[in-house]
Amino acid sequence: MTAVARRARGATSGAGRLAAALLSPTFVVLGLVVGYPLVAALRESVFREGTDLDESGFVVEGSRFVGIDNYTAIFAGDSAARFWNAFGNTTLFTAITVALEVVIGVAMALVMHHAIRWRGVVRASILVPWAVPTAVSALLWRWIFQADGVANAVIGQQVLWTTEGWQAKFAVILADVWKTAPFVGLLVLAGLQIIPNDVYEAARVDGASPWRQFWRITLPLVKPALLVAVLFRVLDALRMFDLPFVLIGSRKESVETLSMVAFDEASSLRFGPAAAYATILFVYVAVTALVFVRLLGADVIGAARERARK
Amino acid sequence: MGVRTTAARATAALGVAVLLASCSSGGDKGNEQPSGALEGRGEVTFATGKDTSGNMQKLVDEWNASHANEQVRIIELPESADAQRQQMVQNAQVKSDAYTILNLDVVWTAEFAANRWVVELPADQFELDKFLQPAVKTAQYRDKLYAAPVYSDGGLLYYRKDLLDAAGVKPPKTWAELTSACQAVKAAQPAIGCYAGQFEKYEGLTVNFDEAVHSAGGDVVDSTGKPVVDSPEAKAGLDSLVTGFQQGIIPEKAITYKEEEGRRAFQAGELLFHRQWPYQWNLAGKTDGSSQVAGKFDVAPLPGLNGPGSSTLGGHNFAISAFGKNKATALDFIKFFTSESSQRSNLLATSQAPTLASLYDDAELIKQFPYLPTLKESILSAKPRPQAVRYGDVTQAIQEAAYAALTGEKTSDVALKDLQAKLQELLK
Numbered sequence: 237m238t239a240v241a242r243r244a245r246g247a248t249s250g251a252g253r254l255a256a257a258l259l260s261p262t263f264v265v266l267g268l269v270v271g272y273p274l275v276a277a278l279r280e281s282v283f284r285e286g287t288d289l290d291e292s293g294f295v296v297e298g299s300r301f302v303g304i305d306n307y308t309a310i311f312a313g314d315s316a317a318r319f320w321n322a323f324g325n326t327t328l329f330t331a332i333t334v335a336l337e338v339v340i341g342v343a344m345a346l347v348m349h350h351a352i353r354w355r356g357v358v359r360a361s362i363l364v365p366w367a368v369p370t371a372v373s374a375l376l377w378r379w380i381f382q383a384d385g386v387a388n389a390v391i392g393q394q395v396l397w398t399t400e401g402w403q404a405k406f407a408v409i410l411a412d413v414w415k416t417a418p419f420v421g422l423l424v425l426a427g428l429q430i431i432p433n434d435v436y437e438a439a440r441v442d443g444a445s446p447w448r449q450f451w452r453i454t455l456p457l458v459k460p461a462l463l464v465a466v467l468f469r470v471l472d473a474l475r476m477f478d479l480p481f482v483l484i485g486s487r488k489e490s491v492e493t494l495s496m497v498a499f500d501e502a503s504s505l506r507f508g509p510a511a512a513y514a515t516i517l518f519v520y521v522a523v524t525a526l527v528f529v530r531l532l533g534a535d536v537i538g539a540a541r542e543r544a545r546k
Numbered sequence: 547m548g549v550r551t552t553a554a555r556a557t558a559a560l561g562v563a564v565l566l567a568s569c570s571s572g573g574d575k576g577n578e579q580p581s582g583a584l585e586g587r588g589e590v591t592f593a594t595g596k597d598t599s600g601n602m603q604k605l606v607d608e609w610n611a612s613h614a615n616e617q618v619r620i621i622e623l624p625e626s627a628d629a630q631r632q633q634m635v636q637n638a639q640v641k642s643d644a645y646t647i648l649n650l651d652v653v654w655t656a657e658f659a660a661n662r663w664v665v666e667l668p669a670d671q672f673e674l675d676k677f678l679q680p681a682v683k684t685a686q687y688r689d690k691l692y693a694a695p696v697y698s699d700g701g702l703l704y705y706r707k708d709l710l711d712a713a714g715v716k717p718p719k720t721w722a723e724l725t726s727a728c729q730a731v732k733a734a735q736p737a738i739g740c741y742a743g744q745f746e747k748y749e750g751l752t753v754n755f756d757e758a759v760h761s762a763g764g765d766v767v768d769s770t771g772k773p774v775v776d777s778p779e780a781k782a783g784l785d786s787l788v789t790g791f792q793q794g795i796i797p798e799k800a801i802t803y804k805e806e807e808g809r810r811a812f813q814a815g816e817l818l819f820h821r822q823w824p825y826q827w828n829l830a831g832k833t834d835g836s837s838q839v840a841g842k843f844d845v846a847p848l849p850g851l852n853g854p855g856s857s858t859l860g861g862h863n864f865a866i867s868a869f870g871k872n873k874a875t876a877l878d879f880i881k882f883f884t885s886e887s888s889q890r891s892n893l894l895a896t897s898q899a900p901t902l903a904s905l906y907d908d909a910e911l912i913k914q915f916p917y918l919p920t921l922k923e924s925i926l927s928a929k930p931r932p933q934a935v936r937y938g939d940v941t942q943a944i945q946e947a948a949y950a951a952l953t954g955e956k957t958s959d960v961a962l963k964d965l966q967a968k969l970q971e972l973l974k
Contacts, residue, residue, distance in 0.1 A: 287936065295660045295935065382807065394798065399801055400953060485748065487747060
């Protein structure tokens with residue numbers, strides 16, 4: 237049981253009622269914007285639209301209750317291969333992009349933190365990719381990766397980046413890292429700025445090398461900020477949709493993610509299966525977040541502050 | 547449950563809420579059927595893709611000027627065809643009367659008709675015999691008329707007249723002639739690519755696959771609607787593209803071409819032959835420096851395996867939403883829009899192919915659009931894409947099969963056998 241819960245029980249009932257009353261609008265809003273879509277999607281995922289035709293060629297209307305059929309269908313037959321492929325792509329993209337973004341983002345943060353001259357310009361230019369909307373940056377990269385685009389001109393040979401294959405995965409990863417490493421950099425920079433300078437001075441007096449200072453001081457002290465950044469990125473990357481969709485195209489096996497499968501089903505008017513895919517993705521995201529928080533102890537909501545105050 | 551986990555879940559939930567919300571539909575549908583009668587007069591709306599030339603607005607203004615009590619208002623939908631279809635489908639699913647007249651792509655007719663999202667039109671009130679018959683067929687579902695053909699479209703073979711003339715060859719009528727013409731030209735121009743169409747994995751690939759199959763004498767679906775892609779003719783058609791890629795007649799990078807990529811390549815002088823819609827004529831003929839091939843190209847009908855080929859039909863038809871109000875006005879407006887004077891004005895402003903046969907024989911128009919006789923020939927011998935209620939699934943299956951064969955992932959035999967099985971499932 238957490239500190240919050242213990243303190244709540246100790247409080248007087250009057251204060252409890254007041255707290256509940258003051259919080260209730262928040263819960264109503266949360267229920268509307270978070271709870272309702274969730275429940276609606278869950279409900280949708282146990283129905284299926286009719287696709288049969290009557291003898292004069294008209295669609296027999298109405299959706300019918302199919303229980304968990306939409307879910308079992310995902311794990312059987314052709315759609316199983318598609319699902320596991322999309323699941324694999326989603327996981328692969330998440331693991332690789334987040335790992336690269338952490339390394340590059342931390343480096344960016346250090347550059348932004350230590351830049352003495354042109355500090356504003358350095359920070360602004362590093363953050364530009366993050367400011368570009370994903371779909372726009374995907375178009376930009378599509379232009380770079382097209383058959384007679386910049387990428388092929390630079391490497392001097394013709395690679396067809398937007399067809400199926402490892403090169404398509406690579407293109408997506410590169411574009412995603414380019415776009416979101418600055419986000420990690422931004423959060424880490426915020427963490428860096430609260431490290432007091434005298435800690436480093438003391439380390440220098442003790443004769444610690446810059447490398448040792450980085451591992452022993454900087455990294456442990458920015459860890460809370462870094463973990464929040466990583467968590468956000470993991471959750472974001474698991475939902476990756478617009479970048480591969482625009483950059484490579486829909487229904488390309490090499491880059492299809494779970495979101496893209498859900499979208500594809502929905503645009504084929506199979507809302508039940510689409511909702512089932514989305515629900516599976518939701519569970520995957522939720523479980524990943526839970527494991528992440530439990531294992532690494534990311535201080536997402538300031539529980540450490542609560543404990544410290546107690 | 548700890549606060550931390552709750553918050554983590556809430557964060558996660560917020561993350562996917564948007565995605566989930568986009569997947570949930572309006573729920574159960576009622577059973578009441580909208581009346582099919584074309585009654586009521588008054589204001590109507592006209593939902594269409596982007597009006598790039600402004601000519602739709604001009605025609606609507608013309609109509610509005612003489613129909614004070616029956617005003618028409620254009621509702622501009624997104625540019626991409628998929629997004630247009632999605633908005634129209636969503637509109638139909640909530641039975642909204644926001645759209646009265648729908649500008650439908652020719653391949654959507656069956657889906658919209660079978661779901662009763664559009665009403666049947668009185669065929670006797672349109673002079674259908676004056677229209678190009680293949681275009682009329684795209685507006686029908688099970689022999690009943692559900693839309694009026696407004697724009698048509700057919701594929702043309704653009705070729706470099708200057709290079710063919712220099713090599714002393716005539717525009718090809720068959721694949722073999724195309725290949726030998728290419729070899730003749732390559733003697734002097736080794737760097738040029740021979741042929742390209744639209745081979746990226748999207749609707750354009752379906753169009754090009756269908757053309758290859760039809761041009762080899764095969765069919766995707768027969769006259770009764772049964773799939774027949776496992777025939778030797780269909781294989782010969784697909785193989786013409788597959789071997790084209792293998793032998794380098796089609797440049798390797800053409801697998802990433804949609805209309806615009808191919809057009810840029812043709813305009814940059816990288817291609818000898820290019821399968822493309824009529825819209826390329828004006829752009830490739832521009833003398834402002836954007837095209838290297840202005841004045842150096844001409845068009846011919848698509849080549850086939852043993853004779854002239856057969857194009858896939860494109861185009862747009864206007865239908866009346868089953869849930870719209872004032873359907874009588876809508877019908878009159880559609881008649882106005884399909885009239886000869888409206889279609890002529892459209893052709894002049896947008897160079898989109900009309901559906902009235904007479905306009906293709908008009909000497910004045912031919913002077914301005916020299917490709918019109920070739921286009922007429924192309925459309926008259928054209929075949930529609932499969933008319934399927936679940937067209938979205940059908941075209942996806944075709945794209946999967948064709949793309950797998952073109953990229954060498956599957957042999958054409960296997961790809962077509964898989965496609966046949968899938969289409970049998972979808973079209974039963």
